[in-house]
Amino acid sequence: xxxxxxxxxxxxxxxxxxxxxxxxxxxxxxxxxxxxxxxxxxxxxxxxxxxxxxxxxxxxxxxxxxxxxxxxxxxxxxxxxxxxxxxxxxxxxxxxxxxxxxxxxxxxxxxxxxxxxxxxxxxxxxxxxxxxxxxxxxxxxxxxxxxxxxxxxxxxxxxxxxxxxxxxxxxxxxxxxxxxxxxxxxxxxxxxxxxxxxxxxxxxxxxxxxxxxxxxxxxxxxxxxxxxxxxxxxxxxxxxxxxxxxxxxxxxxxxxxxxxxx
Numbered sequence: 001x002x003x004x005x006x007x008x009x010x011x012x013x014x015x016x017x018x019x020x021x022x023x024x025x026x027x028x029x030x031x032x033x034x035x036x037x038x039x040x041x042x043x044x045x046x047x048x049x050x051x052x053x054x055x056x057x058x059x060x061x062x063x064x065x066x067x068x069x070x071x072x073x074x075x076x077x078x079x080x081x082x083x084x085x086x087x088x089x090x091x092x093x094x095x096x097x098x099x100x101x102x103x104x105x106x107x108x109x110x111x112x113x114x115x116x117x118x119x120x121x122x123x124x125x126x127x128x129x130x131x132x133x134x135x136x137x138x139x140x141x142x143x144x145x146x147x148x149x150x151x152x153x154x155x156x157x158x159x160x161x162x163x164x165x166x167x168x169x170x171x172x173x174x175x176x177x178x179x180x181x182x183x184x185x186x187x188x189x190x191x192x193x194x195x196x197x198x199x200x201x202x203x204x205x206x207x208x209x210x211x212x213x214x215x216x217x218x219x220x221x222x223x224x225x226x227x228x229x230x231x232x233x234x235x236x237x238x239x240x241x242x243x244x245x246x247x248x249x250x251x252x253x254x255x256x257x258x259x260x261x262x
Contacts, residue, residue: 025191029223032232032259033156033185033193034149036079036110036120040260041067049089049248057096059089059248074112079120081106081160087135099131102138106145106162120147124162126175133173141166141175149183156185176204184218191223198238210244215251223259232257 031037042065049059064084069077082105088098105127108120124145130136141164149158159182166175180200187193196218202211221234238251 025223025225026187026189028230028259028261029187029191029193029232030151030154030156031261032223032257033183033187033195034118034151034158035067035081035160036108036118036147036149038069038077038079038112038262039067040069041065041257042260043067043255043257045253045255047251047253049251051249057090059087062086071112072109077110077112078122079108079110081108084129085136089134091134097132097134099135100129102136103127103129104164106160108145108147108160110147116150116152118149118151118158121145124164126164126166126177137166137173137175139166139173139175141177154187156183156187158183174205178202178204192220193222193234194218194220195234195236197236203244206244212242213240213244213247214242215239216241219253221255230259230261232259 031039032041043063045063045065047061047063049061062085066082067079068082069079072078082103084103085101086099087101088096091097103126104124106122106124108122110118110120122145124143126139126141128138128140130138143162143164145160145162147158147160149156159180161180163178164175168174178201182200183195183197185193185195185197198215198217200215201213204211215238217236217238219234219236221232223230223232225231233256235254236252240247240249240251243249
């Protein structure tokens with residue numbers, strides 16, 4: 001009888017521990033989908049831009065994305081979002097060119113406690129780190145950024161909207177760039193999720209027919225735990241339904257995130 005009681009207690013404890021882990025994974029997956037949630041995230045992503053019109057080859061883009069909140073007191077936080085890009089691409093039919101692109105940093109002030117709408121507002125700054133004119137403007141640029149997200153049930157939907165301009169006196173390769181980093185995520189049980197997470201861009205300095213890039217698609221991924229560390233792995237495929245002349249038609253990508261809960 002004591003042995004049966006001990007086995008029953010152990011089974012109950014294991015069940016409770018499993019349920020707690022499932023709840024924790026679900027909460028982590030939901031926070032991961034919202035960049036204003038206060039979850040620290042470090043992402044390494046690799047994207048291949050395929051079918052470049054007029055070029056034989058593939059553009060490879062590697063990115064390091066760091067989403068890092070900073071407390072500004074009990075009521076407000078500053079959420080920083082940094083993108084460092086490395087690119088390798090065909091060089092006008094003469095081999096390839098590779099190196100760093102310009103670095104983008106967004107800093108959004110957001111309330112620690114919010115209602116249905118989770119929002120943030122602040123500046124975006126482009127730092128001229130491009131190592132080749134083909135890989136970026138290599139100009140300073142800045143502008144406003146606004147983010148808004150909702151999370152009903154298992155869903156997360158929202159976007160980060162930005163526009164950056166370079167000073168008029170910067171000369172060639174002036175910057176007037178608009179972007180919408182949108183996210184639509186459905187979190188399934190056991191840490192799985194289905195997601196469409198991409199960036200719509202417009203280059204206002206280009207001709208009207210070559211300004212927009214509008215990707216359509218999505219993919220899936222999972223939040224998982226290794227030891228005491230939490231990660232996300234995901235794959236996505238996008239078709240650029242609107243794109244400039246010479247732009248990529250298809251863009252498959254893979255990413256790995258390190259999640260750093262409080």
